[in-house]
Amino acid sequence: MQLYNTFISSASYRVRIALNLKGVAYEYVSVNPLKGDNLKPEYLSVNPQGLIPTLVDGQNTLTQSLAIMEYLEETHPEPPLLPADPVGRARVRALSLVPACEMHPVYTPRVRQYLANELGLDQETSIAFGGHWIGLGFGTLESQLKDSPHTGTFCHGDRLTLADVCLVPQLFIARVVQADVSPYPTLLRIEEACLALPEFKAAHPDNQPDAPADD
Numbered sequence: 001m002q003l004y005n006t007f008i009s010s011a012s013y014r015v016r017i018a019l020n021l022k023g024v025a026y027e028y029v030s031v032n033p034l035k036g037d038n039l040k041p042e043y044l045s046v047n048p049q050g051l052i053p054t055l056v057d058g059q060n061t062l063t064q065s066l067a068i069m070e071y072l073e074e075t076h077p078e079p080p081l082l083p084a085d086p087v088g089r090a091r092v093r094a095l096s097l098v099p100a101c102e103m104h105p106v107y108t109p110r111v112r113q114y115l116a117n118e119l120g121l122d123q124e125t126s127i128a129f130g131g132h133w134i135g136l137g138f139g140t141l142e143s144q145l146k147d148s149p150h151t152g153t154f155c156h157g158d159r160l161t162l163a164d165v166c167l168v169p170q171l172f173i174a175r176v177v178q179a180d181v182s183p184y185p186t187l188l189r190i191e192e193a194c195l196a197l198p199e200f201k202a203a204h205p206d207n208q209p210d211a212p213a214d215d
Contacts, residue, residue, distance in 0.1 A: 001055065003016070004047070005030070005031065005052050005053040006033065007206075007211040008032075008034065008211050009053065010099075010172065011104065011169075015053045015055065017165045017169070017200055017203040018162075020199035020202050021073055021079065021160060022079070032056075049063065053065060053084065065100065066097075066100055083161065088150070088156060092162055096161075096163050097164045099137060099169075100166045106133045112130070127177060131178075138154045141167070142185075145187070153210070163197045166193065168191055171203065175186075
């Protein structure tokens with residue numbers, strides 16, 4: 001199994017966490033969009049969309065992080081990252097979609113490059129743009145989690161789910177783009193519990209083979 005990914009990508013980060021939690025070994029193949037690796041012919045032959053991550057499992061090539069994690073859930077069901085009951089599964093999926101689909105896509109490197117190069121936004125305005133959407137997403141998650149009887153040590157009770165796997169990388173990338181995460185104590189408490197686990201530590205961007213040594 002090969003994972004085409006890079007240290008700084010939050011989508012890659014969440015798939016690494018899921019692979020680690022499932023105990024699935026994989027080969028790390030570095031594709032750094034900041035260096036244009038994702039637009040080179042050799043990678044486009046793997047993923048024509050030019051996005052990361054991509055998981056290659058034998059003859060099967062899988063793209064989009066949420067689809068990859070659902071695939072892992074179905075092919076490696078233990079430990080489960082979705083609750084057994086339909087309502088719980090719906091709640092976890094909804095919590096996962098906020099960072100993965102409402103926050104992450106609007107401030108990826110290619111979006112930031114478009115804002116700067118095509119729309120002429122300066123860095124301060126671009127940061128404000130990202131901060132707006134980051135704040136909306138984290139504010140939503142904080143309000144959903146802080147008083148819910150379904151919230152425990154983690155986003156859904158005391159067992160890890162896809163919601164935690166999606167939350168932690170988004171908090172990481174928020175700090176990278178200088179967003180203030182201090183107004184979200186419930187999210188930070190859950191993040192702390194997750195980052196204490198070896199599977200999350202091993203997946204952290206700082207611990208990847210393509211992470212800059214001086215970063």
